[in-house]
Amino acid sequence: MDTQGYSAAERLERLPISGYHRVIFIIIALAFFFDSMDLAMMTFLLGSIKAEFGLSTAQAGLLASSSFFGMVLGASLSGMLADRFGRKPVFQWSIVLWGLASYLCSTAQDLQALTLFRILLGVGMGMEFPIAQSMLSELIPARRRGRYIALMDGFWPLGFVAAGVLSYFLLPVIGWRDIFLVLAIPAVFVLAIRFFIPESPRWLEQAGRGDEAHAVLTRIEDKVRASLGRQDLPEPIRLPRLASAPGNFFSALAQIWSPLYRQRTLMIWSVWFFALLGFYGLTSWLSALLQQSGFAVTQSVYYTVLISLGGIPGFLMAAWLVERWGRKPVCVITLLGGGVMAFLYGQSAVFGGNVGLLIGTGLLMQFFLFGMWAVLYTYTPELYPTSARATGSGFASAVGRIGSLLGPLVTGLVFPITGQGGVFALGALCFAVAAGVVWLFGMETRGKTLEELSEVK
Numbered sequence: 526m527d528t529q530g531y532s533a534a535e536r537l538e539r540l541p542i543s544g545y546h547r548v549i550f551i552i553i554a555l556a557f558f559f560d561s562m563d564l565a566m567m568t569f570l571l572g573s574i575k576a577e578f579g580l581s582t583a584q585a586g587l588l589a590s591s592s593f594f595g596m597v598l599g600a601s602l603s604g605m606l607a608d609r610f611g612r613k614p615v616f617q618w619s620i621v622l623w624g625l626a627s628y629l630c631s632t633a634q635d636l637q638a639l640t641l642f643r644i645l646l647g648v649g650m651g652m653e654f655p656i657a658q659s660m661l662s663e664l665i666p667a668r669r670r671g672r673y674i675a676l677m678d679g680f681w682p683l684g685f686v687a688a689g690v691l692s693y694f695l696l697p698v699i700g701w702r703d704i705f706l707v708l709a710i711p712a713v714f715v716l717a718i719r720f721f722i723p724e725s726p727r728w729l730e731q732a733g734r735g736d737e738a739h740a741v742l743t744r745i746e747d748k749v750r751a752s753l754g755r756q757d758l759p760e761p762i763r764l765p766r767l768a769s770a771p772g773n774f775f776s777a778l779a780q781i782w783s784p785l786y787r788q789r790t791l792m793i794w795s796v797w798f799f800a801l802l803g804f805y806g807l808t809s810w811l812s813a814l815l816q817q818s819g820f821a822v823t824q825s826v827y828y829t830v831l832i833s834l835g836g837i838p839g840f841l842m843a844a845w846l847v848e849r850w851g852r853k854p855v856c857v858i859t860l861l862g863g864g865v866m867a868f869l870y871g872q873s874a875v876f877g878g879n880v881g882l883l884i885g886t887g888l889l890m891q892f893f894l895f896g897m898w899a900v901l902y903t904y905t906p907e908l909y910p911t912s913a914r915a916t917g918s919g920f921a922s923a924v925g926r927i928g929s930l931l932g933p934l935v936t937g938l939v940f941p942i943t944g945q946g947g948v949f950a951l952g953a954l955c956f957a958v959a960a961g962v963v964w965l966f967g968m969e970t971r972g973k974t975l976e977e978l979s980e981v982k
Contacts, residue, residue, distance in 0.1 A: 533726035535761040538666045544613075544752035545745070548621045549664055552721055553657050553854045554677045556620055560650050560712040562691070563627055564592060566708065567643070568829065569692035569807055570701040577701075579634050586937025588704060591640045592893075593805065593929035595647020595713045596654075600926055603652035603921020607659065608777040608912060616656045624712020631706035647878030655906075655918035661874040662914070663725040664904040667974045671852065674846035675899035682836030684896040689830030711920075727911045727975070764921035781909060789908045790917065790965040797925030800860065800901065803955030807867060807948070808930030813940055828880075832887035834894030843896035847903050851971040856900040857960045859944075862893035865958030871949020897956075907978055914975075921939025928955075955966050 540546075551823055566588055575585045607615040626646035633639035663739070665673045695704055723745060729738035750756055781790045839859075846855045870886040909917035936948050943950075970978055 531732040531761040532976075533738050533742060534974060535763060536746070537664065537726065538974055539761045540666060540746070540749050541753060541759070542666065542669050543749045545664060545748040549722060549932045550661065550673055550677065550946075552718060553864045554680045555660055556616075556653065556714060556718065557677055557689070558680035558684045559708075559714065560620075560653050561681040563623060563646060563708050564648070564650055565681075565685040565688040566594065566704065567686075569689050569976060570696070570704065570977060572709040573696060573701050574639070580636065582937045582940060583934075584636065586933045586935075588636065588640055589933035589937075590639075590930045591643040592647035592650065593926045593933075595644040595649075596926035596973075597649030597923045597930065599648035599651025599653075600655055600919045601651075602919075604655055604659075604916035604922075605775070605777060605916035607679070607919070608728075609961040611724050611922065612656055612660045612663075612728055612915065613722060614878075616660065617718055618893055619649050619656065620712055620714060620718070621649075622698060623653065623835050625707050625884060627712075628709035629703050631702045631704075631709070633702070639723070647926075651922065656903075656914060657920045658902045658906050659918050660722070660725060662913065662975065663727045664723075667847075670842050671847040671903045671971060671977035674903040674906075674961070675840065675847050678899040678902040679840035679844065679895070682891070683839055685833045685836065686830060687832060693827060693830060711903060724927065725911075740826055743831060752868050777913035778920070781920065783918045784910060784947040785909040786917070788966060789968065790921075791918075793905055793908060793921045794924040795962045797901065797905075797921045799955045799959040799962070800897060800927030801925040802932045802935075802957075803864070803867070804932070805929040806898075806936045807952045807956070808894075817903075827888075832889050835888035835891035836895035839892035839894070839896040840891040840899040843899035847900060848971065849968045852900055852907070852970050853906045853963060853967045856897065856963045856967065857899035859893045859900060860956045860960035860963070863890060863897055864953040864960070866893055867956065868953035871946045871952075897948065903972065904907050904967075906970075907973075907975065911975065935938075970977035 534589075569587055571589055574580070574588065580588065591860050603615050603619065623646050626642055626649055629642040630639060630646060633642055655678065661677055662670055692701075692704060692709070723741050724737075726738040726742045726934070728747070731739060746758060747878075753852065780786065843855055843859060866886055866889040870883070870890050905921050906914050906918045935951070939951060940948050
């Protein structure tokens, strides 16, 4: 079949899901997993670092927030870089950067050096997250796109659990510095990305590089045929055609604020900000707050890991529901459910002797909140065209990271005044605001191709 007259979207959307798609998914998801481990590790190490350096709660909050400051920078820059120069090179360099920064964290001898290296680590992580969701959304057909991106985000709670297990067993033996050294090793994973992950044909096409897009698509189609063990592929179906838009470095930024996308941008920025303000204001301090309630270090790490296990069925349920119910209702439900359970967890944490209540409400809180993450990472790249998808996702993530930056700081300041009950009530309020914004201003994207969504008024 001669497919050269068809667009990249038309050729990609007709492909059956194959082992080749799953290999791409696994590689991107594992990169996401290792990144998440590095980010989550501060939850488990903060108490030990605080004790070693003799930090106040405000200083500890500043350290916990430092990665998010870097993520604001990384997410802002990576989106524009990826929309201008391609997804693949930015994705590769982000992993190299966070691997190097994790190694440097292991060498830090004072608070200032550790804070600087955590900022650098945040830049790398901030670059990787929005590019991962953009790449996957552009390579997976619409009928399975939501499920695969939601499952990719599920590697975040798995990374969180892995970070907790690693710190539980290694922290008493080797200390927090060597744990950061261990986390630097997965950066060699970039070699796999170089050989197996293609550049996005959708991006190549809209950038005016049609011949390269055709060559990449031909290789993808050959790999899908080989994976399926057959030579015939479905006939492409005509889809809306979008004009090429190579532009300059700032063209995509202007596009996400154009009349067609302005409401989407305001909506998703607000959701990311309030959701991450609440989430990181709580989870960055989970272990440290348990220690404040009288639990030993190893005990607090154990309970935090146990609570985070609730996120695994949470993201699996969200991955199923986003294709059954749609992105918008699942986003609202997970935010509201997370808010209710965060409030109840805070009240149970006040009564530290009731461990069963603490763990039960904590498990349900993480069930909803990690489900929320799965929906956010699915929903955000679907709101923008290929020419501005990474920029739109990157800036939404960057605004969210401002919330992430403020969350631990606010917690460190509020906790001495209101106690744990007040901290978790504030987090619950943030989730309620985010849910209201999605309900009032969000659009549904389920089942539509990215090109169809780009034309919706």
